[in-house]
Amino acid sequence: MRAVIVEDELLTGEHIARLLEGIGVEVIGCFTDPCEALERIRGLKPEVLFLDIEMPEMSGLSLAEQLADEVGEMEIVFVTAYTNYALDAFKVSALDYLLKPVMEEDLTRTIERVRRRFAAGNDARLSKGKERRAAVSFFGPFALRLESSTVPVRWTTAKCAEMFAYMLLQGEGKEISKWTLIDTLWKEKNVEKGDVNLRSTVSRINKTLRDNGSSMSLISVRNGYRLNCEDTELLAEAFQLERFMLQGSAISDRNAKQIENWVTGCERPFLAEFGGEWCESYRHRYQRYLLEVGLRLLKYLERSGGEPVRSLRVAEALLEHEPFSEPIRFAAFKQQERIGGRAGAIAYYQSYVNMLERELGTEPGEEFKSSYRRLLE
Structure with a gap:
């Protein structure tokens, strides 16, 4: 700003x-x-x-x-x-x-x-003026669902799905040069073969979109392509999390349930099915958004005295992405005590200690250990 x-x-x-x-x-x-x-x-x-x-x-x-x-x-x-x-x-x-x-x-x-x-x-x-809707899932298998359909679009090749996901993440209307696309998606090919693969993939993507009744398309512009979604509103948990983070929004009674749905609905890795190098920066970015929003939600639920099962479900979804996050583990530990009492919390702590020792050769932080000692007393 x-x-x-x-x-x-x-x-x-x-x-x-x-x-x-x-x-x-x-x-x-x-x-x-x-x-x-x-x-x-x-x-x-x-x-x-x-x-x-x-x-x-x-x-x-x-x-x-x-x-x-x-x-x-x-x-x-x-x-x-x-x-x-x-x-x-x-x-x-x-x-x-x-x-x-x-x-x-x-x-x-x-x-x-x-x-x-x-x-x-x-x-x-x-x-404004967008009469159609399309839901996009980036966490876990990439999926595009048009209008109110629960069935995702079936792409003719995995590369079609990967390229369409890449274009969505660049933003509507942004022009991407064909050289960037070839270097990103067909790094192993020479320029001539990469160009052939690019044009073939664009043609298949546009045909799949037309066959599914969508007006979205990849449009050729100068030396590249841009995504056209003029009458389609794209809805994706990843974009909602990003807007929430960048706007510095606060969690309240009004939006807590919606944010909980975003977080618990993103339990799988970002772009899990794609192995391209280009995915790594996006995985890092959107995982960071997810973890930061999730931690805010856990703090809100703790302050508002929310149901422990609800808080634990949020924590467990976040731990799928970052199993060694101590703030999240500590939040889950406190909810385990509320749900399973002293015995449940002790068992959870011991399991965490064993995992740290086995995987990292470390111990929980001092605040976590102090809470555990108080529990034993």
């Missing part, structure tokens, strides 16, 4: 910039002169603009009004020392306003609101 700050007090502007950079926001401009900022913002096109309301020559409100019709896709946040400006701020469609001195907690909450607003807009744009 890119941000611009307009604040006539240099130290205050620098303070806000440091806080923003600390929470992962790129500050592409920090101005003390609102007139200079007005000229520069048009070219910088930030995604969020922090404006001091009380400035000489031009107030933050006036600056926002002049920018309203010129800079789209931008959220405005006002910074002020006085609460009586709040109503004026919202008259110019500001997302939020912050009181000076700006605190990290308040700024973080504001950035979360910006991210959610952009995410909602992106989702709406992606699904």
Whole structure:
């Protein structure tokens, strides 16, 4: 996310910039002169603009009004020392306003609101006008299910499935050169044979999609191909996990069940049936998303006093991906105690100790061992 700050007090502007950079926001401009900022913002096109309301020559409100019709896709946040400006701020469609001195907690909450607003807009744009649906499974065997069908599309060759999965992961509309595709999917072939295999595979993919009543296709563009999904909305747990992570969303009563379904539905390895080198970076990325979202879910369920069986099911799904993750093992250990009592927890701990010794030659961490000792006492 890119941000611009307009604040006539240099130290205050620098303070806000440091806080923003600390929470992962790129500050592409920090101005003390609102007139200079007005000229520069048009070219910088930030995604969020922090404006001091009380400035000489031009107030933050006036600056926002002049920018309203010129800079789209931008959220405005006002910074002020006085609460009586709040109503004026919202008259110019500001997302939020912050009181000076700006605190990290308040700024973080504001950035979360910006991210959610952009995410909602992106989702709406992606699904706008899309009359069809396609469900995609990347965890375990790759599968594409069209509309409400429970039966996955049957590809004529494994390479067809692999190439279509690869194109989906590149993103809709992105042009991929044929040289990249050949080097990625037919590394063992020379260029001439790779080109023949590529064109044959594209033809088979498009025929399979047509035969299954889908309007999706791989379109030839210059020296490569792009995936066309103009009227089809793609639904995939992997993409949902990614959006959830990148948007910095929080788990709540409203979305906990949906997130639980994502996590427990991803118990198999990512792209399990494909052996290409290109898969490794995607496996690493989406496994990381899954584990981080899963750990957040476990913490939420523990705080909210959720059913232990439910928490244990989540932990066990995550352990299929990372069996040596101590935070996940520790969460499962606590749920084992809730379900099976002291004896169940002791048995689980001993099994974990034996696995660590056998596979890694190590022991559980000190916090885990301390909890076990307290259990024995």
